[in-house]
Amino acid sequence: MSDIRFAAATEEPAAVRRLLIGLAVAGLATLVAAPLLVVFAEALAQGWLAAVTALGNRDAQSAIRLTLLIAGISVPLNAAFGIAAAWFITKFDFRGKAVLITLIDLPFSVSPVVAGLCIVLMFGTNSLVGGWLVASGHPIVFALPGIVLATMFVTFPFVARELIPVMIEQGRAEEEAALTLGASGWRTFRTVTLPNIRWALLYGVLLCNARAMGEFGAVAVVSGKIRGQTATMPITIEMLYNEYLSVAAFSLAAVLTLLALVTLLLKTALEIRHADQLSATHRH
Amino acid sequence: MHIEIDEISKAFGPTAALTPVSLAIPSGALVALLGPSGSGKTTLLRILGGLEFPTSGRILFDGADATGLAVQDRRAGFVFQSYALFRHMTVFDNIAYGLKTRPRATRPPRAEIARRVTKLLDLIQLPDIGARYPSQLSGGQRQRVALARALAIEPRMLLLDEPFGALDAKVRKDLRQGLRDIHDETGLTTVFVTHDQEEAMELADLVVVMSGSRSGGRIEQIGKPADIRARPATPFVRDFISA
Numbered sequence: 376m377s378d379i380r381f382a383a384a385t386e387e388p389a390a391v392r393r394l395l396i397g398l399a400v401a402g403l404a405t406l407v408a409a410p411l412l413v414v415f416a417e418a419l420a421q422g423w424l425a426a427v428t429a430l431g432n433r434d435a436q437s438a439i440r441l442t443l444l445i446a447g448i449s450v451p452l453n454a455a456f457g458i459a460a461a462w463f464i465t466k467f468d469f470r471g472k473a474v475l476i477t478l479i480d481l482p483f484s485v486s487p488v489v490a491g492l493c494i495v496l497m498f499g500t501n502s503l504v505g506g507w508l509v510a511s512g513h514p515i516v517f518a519l520p521g522i523v524l525a526t527m528f529v530t531f532p533f534v535a536r537e538l539i540p541v542m543i544e545q546g547r548a549e550e551e552a553a554l555t556l557g558a559s560g561w562r563t564f565r566t567v568t569l570p571n572i573r574w575a576l577l578y579g580v581l582l583c584n585a586r587a588m589g590e591f592g593a594v595a596v597v598s599g600k601i602r603g604q605t606a607t608m609p610i611t612i613e614m615l616y617n618e619y620l621s622v623a624a625f626s627l628a629a630v631l632t633l634l635a636l637v638t639l640l641l642k643t644a645l646e647i648r649h650a651d652q653l654s655a656t657h658r659h
Numbered sequence: 660m661h662i663e664i665d666e667i668s669k670a671f672g673p674t675a676a677l678t679p680v681s682l683a684i685p686s687g688a689l690v691a692l693l694g695p696s697g698s699g700k701t702t703l704l705r706i707l708g709g710l711e712f713p714t715s716g717r718i719l720f721d722g723a724d725a726t727g728l729a730v731q732d733r734r735a736g737f738v739f740q741s742y743a744l745f746r747h748m749t750v751f752d753n754i755a756y757g758l759k760t761r762p763r764a765t766r767p768p769r770a771e772i773a774r775r776v777t778k779l780l781d782l783i784q785l786p787d788i789g790a791r792y793p794s795q796l797s798g799g800q801r802q803r804v805a806l807a808r809a810l811a812i813e814p815r816m817l818l819l820d821e822p823f824g825a826l827d828a829k830v831r832k833d834l835r836q837g838l839r840d841i842h843d844e845t846g847l848t849t850v851f852v853t854h855d856q857e858e859a860m861e862l863a864d865l866v867v868v869m870s871g872s873r874s875g876g877r878i879e880q881i882g883k884p885a886d887i888r889a890r891p892a893t894p895f896v897r898d899f900i901s902a
Contacts, residue, residue: 548743551710554730555737556757556812566756570747 414632417625429623430630437603438611439630444519445607446587449526453587454580457534462568464535465542466550476539482531490528491596494521517599522607525593530583537579541572577645581638588634660721660815660848661686662707667716668875669702675875676702679716682867682881684850686721689842691859692852694869695899699876700852701740701820703869707850708818709733720815736809736847738819742801744793750804751776751789757812779807782841799830806841817842819851823858835862856900860884870895 387395418426429435460479464472482490498505498515508515515521549571553563569576591609598605606614608631615624662684669677677699684690692700705711707718709730717726725733745753754776758767767775780786783803793801802822809817822838823831839862842849853859859866866887868879880892891897 548739548741549745552737552739552743552745552808553756553760555708555710555733555735556760556808557731557734558756558760559731562760566760567745 411632414625414628417621418629420625421622425622426626426629429620429626432623434603434606434611435623435627438606438608438627441519441522441606442588442608442631445522445526446584448523449530449587450580450584453527453530453583454534454576456531457538457579457583458572458576460535461538461542461572462564464539466547479532479535482528487525487529487590487592488596491525491593494524494528494593494597498524516597517601517605519605521597522594522605525597526587526590529590529593530586533583533586534576534579537575537582538572541575542568545571577642581642584638585635588631661719662816662848662850663717663719663722664703664707665717665719667703667706667713667718669699669706669711670714670875675873677706677713678875678877680869680876680878682878684848684865686848687846688848688864689839689862690848690850690865690867691863692850692867692869693854693856693859693899694876695854695871697871697876698869699871700869702876704818704820704850704852707816708735708737710737734812734815736812736814736817738802738805738809738817738822740820740822740824742793742805744801744805744808746793748792749789750780750785750791750793750796753793753804754779754808754811756808775811776807779811782810782844783807783837797830798826799834802826802834803837806838810841810845814847817845817847817849819849821852821854823853823855831858838862860888860900868896868899870899 430439460475464475495516496502498508498521500506500509500514500516505515513520515524549567550563553567554560558566589609590607591613594607595610595613598607598610600606600610600614602611602614608627612624612627612631615621615627664680664682664684666679666681667677668675668679680699680703692703694700702711706713709728709732713726717724719725720728720733745756748756755772758772758775761767776789777786780789783806785800785803788796788800788804793804796804802825806819806822819838823834826834835858838849838851851863861884863884865881866884867881868887869876870879871877880887880896882890882892887896887900891900
């Protein structure tokens with residue numbers, strides 16, 4: 376009788392476990408870790424000095440500044456729009472809600488290049504609005520506003536998509552309770568709604584930020600790729616690579632990757648630091 | 660506070676929730692809105708609290724028209740079915756919320772808020788749980804904290820939506836008495852919604868039996884528990900209270 380072994384119903388034999396874990400690790404290593412390492416290896420192929428010199432180039436500097444500026448404008452705006460949209464969709468009943476949700480998802484299904492073309496068609500020199508804007512000295516296409524618009528279009532769903540399921544799950548009762556206790560709508564939002572969604576919001580903002588800095592397709596169409604003016608980091612990387620300047624291209628790529636890694640680390644650090652609150656509100 | 664409900668009806672889009680109902684609630688009474696689901700009892704309670712507005716009809720508080728009064732200005736202590744405690748705040752902060760949210764001119768000083776919260780924690784017989792979060796409380800404790808939070812704003816009336824719905828039988832009995840005691844102590848006009856006829860009969864001074872139909876919820880009978888038991892006004896009431 377002593378050699379009977381009770382296994383949990385959900386436990387698999389050791390061989391199966393090892394195989395599955397091995398597959399996952401191998402997949403991660405070849406698809407994610409190895410390419411990341413290659414980026415850094417290529418950037419440093421001719422030593423630190425070459426990489427740093429490449430980054431000190433005026434065009435590279437301008438690309439980094441432009442990308443940070445675009446993320447700095449479009450992420451807060453999209454966070455605000457995302458919160459407003461999620462609030463509207465989850466706290467009120469109205470006709471056409473399904474249509475609105477589909478509309479929010481639209482940027483996920485439309486190719487970024489098509490999105491870029493739409494902006495060119497709407498605001499380009501040949502359009503009514505665009506012609507007037509160019510004439511009055513505020514061009515949209517091939518300038519910063521166009522790039523911001525394209526970035527915002529592509530990254531629009533991230534925040535709302537994170538918030539909607541969380542807010543649906545939480546319902547309206549806590550907000551209603553705050554109102555009956557005398558709180559104004561704005562105070563209710565600040566002291567009840569926002570604290571309840573902060574983790575989902577942070578996650579959405581980080582995803583939105585990563586995509587905003589990395590977006591290529593839509594920005595490539597509207598930016599005109601003017602070096603030192605409208606070339607963002609991804610676009611500059613592509614141009615440098617096409618000119619066989621691989622150290623410069625990969626150095627810039629490494630910086631872009633580092634920016635993404637920093638946001639990920641930030642998120643992990645926050646999660647560790649607020650683990651108790653996270654388990655209390657059991658979301659993200 | 661005396662509450663007068665005058666021909667109130669409510670429709671959600673094409674769906675009728677309440678046919679015109681009228682009801683007078685005397686000051687200081689403990690009233691049960693009793694009925695099956697779909698009888699509009701929760702809708703009526705939410706209209707009293709200002710969380711819904713009626714499609715037609717009027718509400719009078721102490722004779723003054725309060726039909727369009729904003730939820731914040733009603734001073735109605737509302738206890739929600741699932742309690743709706745703020746999950747990111749401690750019990751203390753939950754109870755203090757209504758006082759802290761007042762405009763500066765009428766907001767009590769910090770020490771006074773703390774004193775009142777402590778007094779309310781004593782009233783609900785949970786003096787030591789101020790620092791805990793709602794997720795660390797049992798169902799019965801949550802219900803009592805929700806009651807304390809509603810009482811903190813010095814309400815003119817107390818409205819409770821299925822206050823004992825999510826609790827087991829033993830806790831229910833204790834809390835029933837607890838609500839009765841708090842009502843008798845504060846003298847607040849109290850309205851609670853229930854689908855449990857035993858609960859309504861045992862606890863309330865006045866029972867309002869409601870029924871639902873395709874044309875919306877309606878009031879079948881209003882009376883003291885003993886009178887309703889002795890003389891059910893309609894076949895629906897007879898069936899419902901014998902169930």
